[in-house]
Amino acid sequence: MGEHFPVLILLIPFFTALGICVVGLWKPHWCQPATVVSLGASLAVALGTLCKVVKQGIVSYALGGWPPPIGIEYRIDALNGLVLVVIATVALITAVYSRQRVAAETPDRVPLFYTLYLLLVTGLLGMTVTGDAFNLYVLLEVTSLATYALIAMGSRRAVLACFNYIIMGTIGASLYLLGVGYLYIKTGSLNMVDIQQLLVSEDLYSSRSILIAFILIMLGVWIKMAFFPLHGWLPNAYAFAPSTTSCLIAPLMTKVTVYVMIRMMLTVFGPAYVFDYLQWSEVVVWLAVLAIVAGSIMALAQADLPKMLSYLVIAEVGYMVGGVWLANEAGLVGAFYHIISDAFMTLCLFLAAGAIIARTGDHRITSIFQGLPRRMPLTFFGFLVGAFSMIGVPPTCGFFSKWYLISAGIEAGHWAYVTALLFSSLINAIIFSRIIEIAFFGLSPGHEQTEIRREESPLSILVPLMGAALAVILVGLYNWNLVSWITDAVRLYSMAPVSG
Amino acid sequence: MMEIKSCIPLLAFLVSLVAVVPIVLSSRRPNVREGWTILAGIIKFGLVLSMLPTVLAGYTVEYTLWKILPSLSIQFRVDAMGMLFALVASLLWIATSIYSIGYMRVLKEHAQTRFYAYFAVALSATIGVAFAANLLTLYLFYEMLSLCTYPLVAHHQDRTARTGGRTYLAYLLGTSVSFALPAMIYVYWKSGGNMEFVGGGFLSGKVSGSEATVLLLLLVFGFSKAALMPFHSWLPAAMVAPTPVSALLHAVAVVKVGVFCVLRIFTGVFGISFLKDVGIGDVILWIAAITILAGSLIALSQDNLKRRLAFSTISQLGYIVLGAALLSGRGLTGSMLHIGMHAFGKITLFFCAGAILIATGKKAVSEMAGIGRRMPYTMSAFLLGALSIIGLPPLGGAWSKWYLFLGAWESDHILIVFILIISSLLNIAYLLPIVVRAFYMPSPDGEAGGGIQEAPPACVGPLVFTALSCFALFLFPGIFVDLAKLIGGNL
Numbered sequence: 001m002g003e004h005f006p007v008l009i010l011l012i013p014f015f016t017a018l019g020i021c022v023v024g025l026w027k028p029h030w031c032q033p034a035t036v037v038s039l040g041a042s043l044a045v046a047l048g049t050l051c052k053v054v055k056q057g058i059v060s061y062a063l064g065g066w067p068p069p070i071g072i073e074y075r076i077d078a079l080n081g082l083v084l085v086v087i088a089t090v091a092l093i094t095a096v097y098s099r100q101r102v103a104a105e106t107p108d109r110v111p112l113f114y115t116l117y118l119l120l121v122t123g124l125l126g127m128t129v130t131g132d133a134f135n136l137y138v139l140l141e142v143t144s145l146a147t148y149a150l151i152a153m154g155s156r157r158a159v160l161a162c163f164n165y166i167i168m169g170t171i172g173a174s175l176y177l178l179g180v181g182y183l184y185i186k187t188g189s190l191n192m193v194d195i196q197q198l199l200v201s202e203d204l205y206s207s208r209s210i211l212i213a214f215i216l217i218m219l220g221v222w223i224k225m226a227f228f229p230l231h232g233w234l235p236n237a238y239a240f241a242p243s244t245t246s247c248l249i250a251p252l253m254t255k256v257t258v259y260v261m262i263r264m265m266l267t268v269f270g271p272a273y274v275f276d277y278l279q280w281s282e283v284v285v286w287l288a289v290l291a292i293v294a295g296s297i298m299a300l301a302q303a304d305l306p307k308m309l310s311y312l313v314i315a316e317v318g319y320m321v322g323g324v325w326l327a328n329e330a331g332l333v334g335a336f337y338h339i340i341s342d343a344f345m346t347l348c349l350f351l352a353a354g355a356i357i358a359r360t361g362d363h364r365i366t367s368i369f370q371g372l373p374r375r376m377p378l379t380f381f382g383f384l385v386g387a388f389s390m391i392g393v394p395p396t397c398g399f400f401s402k403w404y405l406i407s408a409g410i411e412a413g414h415w416a417y418v419t420a421l422l423f424s425s426l427i428n429a430i431i432f433s434r435i436i437e438i439a440f441f442g443l444s445p446g447h448e449q450t451e452i453r454r455e456e457s458p459l460s461i462l463v464p465l466m467g468a469a470l471a472v473i474l475v476g477l478y479n480w481n482l483v484s485w486i487t488d489a490v491r492l493y494s495m496a497p498v499s500g
Numbered sequence: 501m502m503e504i505k506s507c508i509p510l511l512a513f514l515v516s517l518v519a520v521v522p523i524v525l526s527s528r529r530p531n532v533r534e535g536w537t538i539l540a541g542i543i544k545f546g547l548v549l550s551m552l553p554t555v556l557a558g559y560t561v562e563y564t565l566w567k568i569l570p571s572l573s574i575q576f577r578v579d580a581m582g583m584l585f586a587l588v589a590s591l592l593w594i595a596t597s598i599y600s601i602g603y604m605r606v607l608k609e610h611a612q613t614r615f616y617a618y619f620a621v622a623l624s625a626t627i628g629v630a631f632a633a634n635l636l637t638l639y640l641f642y643e644m645l646s647l648c649t650y651p652l653v654a655h656h657q658d659r660t661a662r663t664g665g666r667t668y669l670a671y672l673l674g675t676s677v678s679f680a681l682p683a684m685i686y687v688y689w690k691s692g693g694n695m696e697f698v699g700g701g702f703l704s705g706k707v708s709g710s711e712a713t714v715l716l717l718l719l720v721f722g723f724s725k726a727a728l729m730p731f732h733s734w735l736p737a738a739m740v741a742p743t744p745v746s747a748l749l750h751a752v753a754v755v756k757v758g759v760f761c762v763l764r765i766f767t768g769v770f771g772i773s774f775l776k777d778v779g780i781g782d783v784i785l786w787i788a789a790i791t792i793l794a795g796s797l798i799a800l801s802q803d804n805l806k807r808r809l810a811f812s813t814i815s816q817l818g819y820i821v822l823g824a825a826l827l828s829g830r831g832l833t834g835s836m837l838h839i840g841m842h843a844f845g846k847i848t849l850f851f852c853a854g855a856i857l858i859a860t861g862k863k864a865v866s867e868m869a870g871i872g873r874r875m876p877y878t879m880s881a882f883l884l885g886a887l888s889i890i891g892l893p894p895l896g897g898a899w900s901k902w903y904l905f906l907g908a909w910e911s912d913h914i915l916i917v918f919i920l921i922i923s924s925l926l927n928i929a930y931l932l933p934i935v936v937r938a939f940y941m942p943s944p945d946g947e948a949g950g951g952i953q954e955a956p957p958a959c960v961g962p963l964v965f966t967a968l969s970c971f972a973l974f975l976f977p978g979i980f981v982d983l984a985k986l987i988g989g990n991l
Contacts, residue, residue, distance in 0.1 A: 392677070393647070394640045395568070403569075407685045418682060425677050433650075433669050441657040441665075480569055 005049045006061040006074040009084060010125050012042045017118035024111025031114040032102070035095045039121065043088035046125075050081040060131070068131065069191035075131030078489035079336065082482075083128045083259050086343050089471070090251050091121045097351055097464040098244040101358065105242045106153050113153065113244075120146035120248065124256050133180045133268060134190045136260065137173065140224070143256075144169045147249055151241040161236035168223055168233040176220030182213035183268070192267045199270065205277050210269075214278070217264055225257035227321055228291030231314045235298075238313070239306035243354035246306065250313055251347040255339045258320045262336070265324065266493045275327040285417050288322030291315065292420040296427035304363045305353050308431065309346075312390065315424055316342050322420070323405045326412045329490060334404030336486045341389070341397030341475050348386035348468040355379045355457040355465065369435050370442035378466070379457045380439060385469040387432040389476070392425045397476035404483065502559045509563045509576035509631045512547040512586070516540050516593075516620040516627075523620060527613035534601050537616050541594040544623070548586045555583045556982060562633065571693040574640065577633035580986035581767070581836060585760050586630040587979075588840045589753055592847055593623050595962040596748040599851055602958030603744055606858045614651060615742070621648040626753040629760060635684055635695040635769060638761060639676070642723065645757055646672040652745045653738045664740035671724055671734035680722025683715050687769065697764055701771020709778040712770060719765045720784055720821070725758025727814045728821060729791040736810045743854030746806060751813055751846035756839050759820040763835060766824040767987070776827050785825035789919050791818035796926035803864045805853045808930060809846065815923065816842050816889065822916070823904050831907025836984040837977075838900035841888065844970050845897055848885030849931075851963035852878050855955035865934055870943030872935070874953045877960050879938045881967035886931035888970040891924055896973030899981065 016038035024031045053059055053076055063072040076084070095117070102113050123143030130136050148169070152162040184190060186209050187198040204210050219230075226234040238246045265274045275281060295315025302308035320342070323335030356379060360368040372380045389398030402421055409418040456462070475482065519540035526532040551561050561578040568574050578586070600619075604612050625648060628641030646669065654665030688695055690711075691703050707715065724731040738750055749755075766772060775781050795815025802808035816838070823835030855878045856862055860871060872879040884895060891901035901924070908916040954960050973980065 391673075392681075393643055394636075395566075395574075400569075402681075403685060406682060407689050410682075410686055410689055422678050422682060425681075426674060429669075429673050429677065433666075433673070436650075437654070437662060437665065440651060441654055441662055477566065477568070480567065484570070 003061070005045050005052065006059060006076055006129055007063065008045045009042055009049065009088070009129065010122050012038050012045065013118040013125070014122045017115045017122065020111055020118065021115040024114065028110045031111050032095065032099050035098075035114045035118060036092065038118065039088060039092040039095050042121075042125070043085065043092055046081070046084040046088045049076055050078075050085055053078055053081045069189050069194035072135045073131040073191055073193075074129045075193070076129055077492070078485060080128045080259065080263075082340065082486070083256065084125060086340050087121065087124050087128065087252055087256065090343055090347050091124075091248060093347065093464040093467050094244060094247045094351075097247060097354075097461055099460045100458060101242070101244050101354060101461075104358070105244070109153060113150070113242075116146045116150050117244075117248065120150065124252055127256055127260055131192050131267075132190050133183065133192055133195065137177050137180060140176065140260075141173055143253075144173060144224075147245075147253065150245040150249070151237050154241040154245065157236070158240035158242075161233075161240045165233040165237040168230075172220045172223030172230075174220075175216045175223070179213040179216030179220060182209050182216065186210055186213070192263070195268050196270045199273065205273055210273075211278075214269055214274075217268075218261070221257055221261045221264065222321075225254045225261070225317050225321075226314055227317055228287070228294050228314060231291075231295075231317075234314060235307050235310040238310040239304065243350075243357065247347065247350045247354055250309070250350050251343040254313055254317050255320075255343050258317065258324070258335070258339055261321070262324055262332070271327075271493060281325045281327040284325040285322050285414055288318045288325065289416045289420040291318030291321065292424045296424040300427050300431055303365055305357065305365050305368065306363060308365065309349055309353060312349075312428070312431075313346060316346070319401070319405060319421065319424075322417050323408060326408050326414060326417065328408060328412050329487070330404065330408035330411050332490050333483060333486050334401060334408045336490070337404055337479065337483055338401035340482065341401045341472070341479075344468060344471040344475055345386050345389040345396070345398055348382060348465070348472050349390070351461070351465045351468055352379055352383035352386060355461045356383070358461075359455055359457065365435060366438060366442075369439040372439045375454060376456050377454075378462055382462075382465040382469045384436070385472050387428075387435070389472050390428045391432055392428070395476045396472050397479065398472075400476055400479040400483075503562050503577075504554060504559050505563065506551075506561050507563050508547055508551055509561055509578050510565065512544055512551075512590075513576065513624055513627045513631065515544045515547065515624075517624040519620045520617045523617050524613060530605070530612065533613065533616060534597065537597045537620065538594060540620060541590065541597050541623075544627070545587075545590040545594060548583070548590050548627075551578050552583060552587070552979070555580055556979075556986075558986070568636065569688075569693070572634060572636055572688075572695055574637050575633035575696075576628075576631040576637070577697075578631050580983045581760075581763065582630040582632075584836055584980060584983040584987075585756060585839055586627055588843045589623065589626050589630065589756070592748060592752050592843060592966070595847070595966055596744050599747070599854070599959055599962040600744040602956040603742065603854050603858060606956060606959075607742075609655070609742060611655070615655060615745075618648050618651045619745075619748075622652065622749060622753060626757055629757045632764075633696060635687065635697070635764075638764060639680060639684060642680075642725070642757065642761060643673075643676060645754060646676070646725075649745075649749055649754060652749065653741045655742050655745065656740065661740045664737045667737035668734045671731060675722050675724040675731055678722075679718045683718035683722060687715060697768025699767075699771070701767065701769055701774050703769050704771035704774035709780065712775070712778050713780045713783065716765070716770065716775075716780060716784065719769070720762055723758050723761035723765070725754050726762050726821060727755055727758060727791075727817050728762075728787055729794060729814070732791070732795070732814045735814055736807050739804075739806045739810050743806070743850060743857060746810075747847050747850035747854065750810065751850050752843045755813060755817055756843060759817050759835075759839065762821050763824050763832070766827075767832070772827050772832070781825045781827040785822060785913070785916070788818045788822035788825055789916060791815065792822065792923045793919060793926070796923050796930065799930045800926065803866055805856070805863060805865050805868075805934070806850070808865065809849050809853060812849075812889065812927070812930065813846060815927075816846065819901075819904060819920075819923075823907055826904075826907045826911045826913065826916070828907045828911040830903050830910050832987055833981075833984040834900050834903030834905075834907050836987050837903055837980055838897075840980050841896040841900040841970075841973060844966050844973060845885045845888035845895070848881055848963055848966040848970065849889070851959070851966065852882040852885065855959045855963060858959065859953055859955045865937070868934065869937050869941035872938035872940075873943070874951070875938075875955070876952065877954060877964060879935060881963045882938075883935045884967040884970050886935060889931060890927040894974045895970045896977065897970070898974060899977050903984075
């Protein structure tokens, strides 16, 4: 049993999805519990795999018994083992949260919703474990198709937003596929580790085709992760999607794609090619600076809560891309830590925003937050934890990801990146202190006692929200354990790029 | 330096934080609620006091809370410097709590539970800063203080209060995030992960002169609660807060946290001798000197009493920074003493301003003619506080100014001595006319002349206590001077 763990992580949600699709037609109220249970099982298996990785090092699983590089390899090291746990945790928390929201927002399509939900999670988990470049494309498309459908279930405006996303997402996926095609032509292999060994052994660094493959793959993943200026599809898609959908995709989609980028850079092309041979770091970090600054400024300009949060996601993508491309160990570690911390703080904010919007029936920042600390004290507390993490107030995890990223920027001497991070913290501070001011002092004195009733969110929303808030704080408090872990794992790549 | 491991620093930090729970729970019974506040204040003061003999004997008390980064923990360490500050802050919290009862009830302020709750949190943060053993812990509690005092500043919730609160947060968070945070990370990187405040400074010798200059400026301006010009505007803006908040937070806790951080940066981060070797103390010295003079001059022109006191605070904070920037033992002793002495003097003045407001409704200095006859206790206390700020014997402020003068002589800064003298004259010019006007000028026609009309005893009691303390501190400065000398002598 234990040796099949890597594939079980995916298969559990996958088969549950198929089951729900059928059984849900008769018993729609079974869907949500079944989803929760299967994601719980998936999380347990992911944790089990992680323990195994800790004990014996990299776990490699040959799918269907075909040995790599011919068959598809699932390959789990300390890094993606951690990402798997994060994905499963976030998906589980959101699934618990979804109970009332899905029933309220898409009452007639509950089984369909959960089927797609589980397929989406399967795709994300698959993108993380797979060691095969083409298989990654397949899973990327599984994820994307599920996402398109989940977004389109939202309000009427979601349809157009989703169409926009389909066009952009398909272009991105095609570019990625083209890139993999070039790689296959030159190396004759699709296995990531194998490709890298072939790149070195056949001395292909100088090949034009490899260069084009790299550019295509990077453009593909950048579109998918909404890296500025390729971000146009994201804000509307996230803002108009059903609230459960945005709670799932906002923390995970961009972060998993960033992990895919890291994977491509480290495992497929290798740091020696990406950083030493190409020497593009400077340019890409500057792009990241633009992404951070532009994302923050656009977030500041929004009057609509989900839109504002979506632009923050875009700014955060800049954090991670910049960190990775700083081309030093600290940057990579910081970016990776930020994948984890940003997943939880985005989750926290989107959960709270969903709960607040559900209660007030409005989207505008100026109106929904008035008197909220009295109306929904615990929900607002959850929102505050996420907000403080975005600003970077210790001891939330947002402070430490900034800490590591800024120190990496200082180490690399890239002052623009450091300034951009600080600038973004300041903008976040303005955004959220404005919200806090409206929340506490939005009503004139005297009003507050009489007009506001307590209308706290139901437990099915509060429990996941508090879980997410707790995760934000725990990831912050135990940052050192996580970071030393990540550092060890990253060293494997930089010291021995060829062996993977 | 000998270290003792004990959880008393943690308890002293936690007391007021835990007190928030009963304060909020008894929100419908004001007497019980205020009882909890005062009880927490007394326990806190007792805990701080219990560590005093140990510290005076040359030990430090340590408690490690959490290992947060490699070789860096959230850690408390009580040394002479932290002790002095914690003593002043926790003692004056008790006085302010009693004063608040009178003030808030007479004015029928709204949201009093929120007021007491955040006040308690603010005191925890203050103690956290005082006992912080390294730069990260210091920063953490510094930020906590900025955030939890915001609801106190914006208490009135009207347009001016909200604008004031916005300015307050924008200055404090803006400077700490854009200056102090990057400087701190750079320091962490340069010092190899060690950020503990030690006698000679943990960064001493690890950075070049130009790096040190930039870092020093970033850190000193980053902790802008010290209100060094040009980052001082938040302090007058924060005067929209209720008077007890202005009294404790903006004469004692918040602003003193700022200068305390600056002193830590001079002694614990860089080390006085290192700064002397690279010769960069003078930059801060002149900025402080300009702040002293400009603050006093602006104070002269203010008619609103609280704003006048705010600019006076800015100028007096300049003294404390100046004392450190002199880079001499006596100067540093003077700085530490001035943290305590100025706290007692200035809180008296703010208490008086609040008492005048609730007894007569007057805020402007120009309206205060003749009130001395109606409020003799308040205005006498005001006189004592003012004389202490000016630095005249027989009041406590004389000692700190004495050491500051000595420090300036010792380090051959004759010009600074003149600036100190001019500033003392300016202090006289903006403080004493208030007293003169109150006692010697006739009340305007139409105002009730006869009899004493003081504020309630809960207000007058604390202000008489702090005023008499100013006097007592001149006669018995022993503890403070001993503590301050421990710091100055450690050079």
